[in-house]
Amino acid sequence: MTGTQDFDGLSALVTGGASGIGAAVAAALLARGARVAVLDLDPKGAPEGALGIEADVTDDEAVRNAVDRAAVELGGLHTLVSNAGTGSIGTVEDNTDAEWARVLDINVLGMVRTARHALPHLRRAAAERPGAVSITQTCSIAATAGLPQRALYSASKGAVLSLTLAMAADHVREGIRVNCVNPGTVDTPWIGRLLGQAEDPVAERAALGARQPLGRLVSAEEVAAAVVYLASPASASVTGTALAVDGGMQGLRLRPVEVPRG
Structure with missing residues (x-):
């Protein structure tokens, strides 16, 4: 991705951007010329060159302050990558109501809060740079394939997929594209x-x-490449799309590997 500066003059906010997929996304955006802010519980791991902002996506006031600060210090906001999330293991019998509430608060409402406070900035940017404004959300293969021991996590990511489609419909005429990536096991x-x-x-x-x-x-960098494509001006006609980066999990049905007979 080096050598391509298609984000020159554009600014991006990445939630959960201090580790894993989020850090890879922030690094890729920086390499493509974007000004980048990272919102994270512990932003110390953010890539060099990114503005680190400490905030919890379950705290609406903290999210609002973080988004506003990012927009001010970056000189606007063109791209939101809503990546902050958490995992969960177990069947529907294994997690308490409190754990369901906690995971849904982070994985779903965290995206809602971030988008809510980013939208005024994104609308202003869309008026100035048509085709360059987007929201990309980290979903999961768990939204579209039944995985064992992932009931709560799958429910949260199914909500993210539906949320992405609804947001895409709501904001397409404002010049704001909304997509998601569906990684496999990263x-x-x-x-x-x-x-x-x-x-x-x-x-x-x-x-x-x-x-x-x-x-x-799947590597974090492979997911980041998909996120950067969806966020880039090159995908100006792409909205309401879930891009699988899953090693073929969703679409392929291979025969079992045959063990050679001795």
Whole structure:
């Protein structure tokens, strides 16, 4: 992605941008010429050159202040990448009402709060730079494929997918495009912590990789490349789209690998 400066003169805010997918997105946007702010609980891990802002997406006032600060210090806001989220493991029997409320508050309402406060800035930018204004949200393959032990997480990401489509319809005539990416299992710090809790981390990593037809985990940089495409002026006609970056999980149905007979 180096050498392409299609975000020159544009500014972007990335939530959850200090680690994993968000940090990869922020770095990619910076490399393409964008001015970038990162909103995170702990922004110290933000890529060099990004403005780090500490905020919790479950706190509406903190989100409003963070978005307004980003818009002021960056000289406007053209791109919102709503990436902050959390994971959850278990069936519908395994998580309490409080845990459901916590995860939905972060994964769904966190995006609602961020978009709510970003929209006035995005509308102003759309009037000045038609085709260059967008919201891209991090969804998941869990929104479209049934995964075991992911009931709460899948429900939250299903809501993100529907939210993306509704927002795209609401704001298309304002010149604001809204899309999402649907990653498969991505090699992030959260997955690392999950593997660390497994009885056999090596076997569990192999199992996670094997369920993706490509046979490996998706990298954060691969997801970031998809986000940058959806946010870029090159996708000025793309809105209401969910772009899968999942190693083929959603669309491919391969035959099991046959074990050679001795």
